[in-house]
Amino acid sequence: MNDHIHIVHPPGFTFRSESIDEVWGTIGSACKKYSCFKVLVEVRKFDRELDTAAAFDSGVAASKIVKGLKIALCFPGYEPDDISEFFKTVAYNRGTLVEFFQDADEAREWLGVSTGP
Numbered sequence: 001m002n003d004h005i006h007i008v009h010p011p012g013f014t015f016r017s018e019s020i021d022e023v024w025g026t027i028g029s030a031c032k033k034y035s036c037f038k039v040l041v042e043v044r045k046f047d048r049e050l051d052t053a054a055a056f057d058s059g060v061a062a063s064k065i066v067k068g069l070k071i072a073l074c075f076p077g078y079e080p081d082d083i084s085e086f087f088k089t090v091a092y093n094r095g096t097l098v099e100f101f102q103d104a105d106e107a108r109e110w111l112g113v114s115t116g117p
């Protein structure tokens with residue numbers, strides 16, 4: 001069932017301010033191509049190099065993809081911090097729901113999508 005877009009980044013992915021446009025642009029293209037507005041992003045070994053200003057830019061960029069976007073970010077071992085929460089708030093204030101998860105099945109449940117592969 002194609003009820004969501006599932007993106008799996010390779011281990012060791014680092015989200016940097018330089019990659020904001022590329023990451024959200026790729027997700028936006030997939031959402032528009034498949035007319036799907038629920039996204040699960042998984043990264044096994046995730047690192048983030050964003051300051052508060054870049055987190056703001058990322059939240060704005062994520063919310064420009066499509067109206068009503070819902071994004072589940074599954075990063076096992078990653079503990080969301082103040083910058084993560086700020087990113088979520090920026091996106092939410094622009095109509096995009098974002099949540100962080102440790103488990104992909106919990107992320108799918110939050111998205112309201114199928115739990116199969």
